[in-house]
Amino acid sequence: MSIIRKTKTVKLLLKEFNKSNEAISVIELIDKFNKKMDKTTVYRILDRLEDSRILHSFVDQDGLKRYAKGASNTDFNNEPEIHPHFLCEDCGTSSCLPVTIQIPDIPNYTIKSAEHLLIGRCKDCVS
Amino acid sequence: MSIIRKTKTVKLLLKEFNKSNEAISVIELIDKFNKKMDKTTVYRILDRLEDSRILHSFVDQDGLKRYAKGASNTDFNNEPEIHPHFLCEDCGTSSCLPVTIQIPDIPNYTIKSAEHLLIGRCKDCVS
DNA sequence: TTTCCTACTGCAATTAAGTTGCATTAAACA
DNA sequence: TGTTTAATGCAACTTAATTGCAGTAGGAAA
Numbered sequence: 001m002s003i004i005r006k007t008k009t010v011k012l013l014l015k016e017f018n019k020s021n022e023a024i025s026v027i028e029l030i031d032k033f034n035k036k037m038d039k040t041t042v043y044r045i046l047d048r049l050e051d052s053r054i055l056h057s058f059v060d061q062d063g064l065k066r067y068a069k070g071a072s073n074t075d076f077n078n079e080p081e082i083h084p085h086f087l088c089e090d091c092g093t094s095s096c097l098p099v100t101i102q103i104p105d106i107p108n109y110t111i112k113s114a115e116h117l118l119i120g121r122c123k124d125c126v127s
Numbered sequence: 128m129s130i131i132r133k134t135k136t137v138k139l140l141l142k143e144f145n146k147s148n149e150a151i152s153v154i155e156l157i158d159k160f161n162k163k164m165d166k167t168t169v170y171r172i173l174d175r176l177e178d179s180r181i182l183h184s185f186v187d188q189d190g191l192k193r194y195a196k197g198a199s200n201t202d203f204n205n206e207p208e209i210h211p212h213f214l215c216e217d218c219g220t221s222s223c224l225p226v227t228i229q230i231p232d233i234p235n236y237t238i239k240s241a242e243h244l245l246i247g248r249c250k251d252c253v254s
Numbered sequence: 255t256t257t258c259c260t261a262c263t264g265c266a267a268t269t270a271a272g273t274t275g276c277a278t279t280a281a282a283c284a
Numbered sequence: 285t286g287t288t289t290a291a292t293g294c295a296a297c298t299t300a301a302t303t304g305c306a307g308t309a310g311g312a313a314a
Contacts, residue, residue, distance in 0.1 A: 115188065
């Protein structure tokens, strides 16, 4: 686990993630901060923040990497848990869902981690 | 849904998928058939086979597209179902798992589809 | 406060997955 | 067997992500 310096760029990214619980794609972040920092810096900071378990990541249906607050195997109360990620096909926003998905026992397989991606309409887009 | 001609290249790919129930990455296929067909052809055939619901696809943890036999929302008996995909971190093989994952009701969200990726050790790699 | 170490950054170049345009080829049906 | 047009190969391109390296700036220690 690498040491994290509180540089200007790190602070900017952390501020962005603290705005909401949304899962933000790297591309969005690069675009949003293109005046403030290089894309390489964005990639590297996200890497470090994930190493430090401040953020967690997953790959969405489009193959894009997305990051959100918190460790991947922990819920909002820091209890061990695997939570699903939601992607709204209408507005494109993504977020961590505060529910637990039950994985059935599969004989002869050992499951170490899981990634659940749910696609549909979010609360703002359901009409 | 486009018409599918039984060309040599289509037959080669279909034969590969009929060997097993494994989910094969596009990259593996391009590599395996690099003497037999162009990578563009591989991409386009897979596209067509998915359109025709002969194959289904998903994106794995590495952001790589993988294809496997059958339609995505159908089980091995053609019953509607959402099945998880498994990826062995030891041997790298991937497959569709014949189990159903229950998605809990999430208030205010409409879930249209889901992708479940389980990572661990397959039956051949569990020691 | 100043010094010093090294984590961090920016830039340019590169890799790798996937896409597009277009001229040519070959299924498949009359 | 000829005709239509789906399918292919090739080259060029796009886009996400990575790497190397010289220069910069956190922050601990003096």
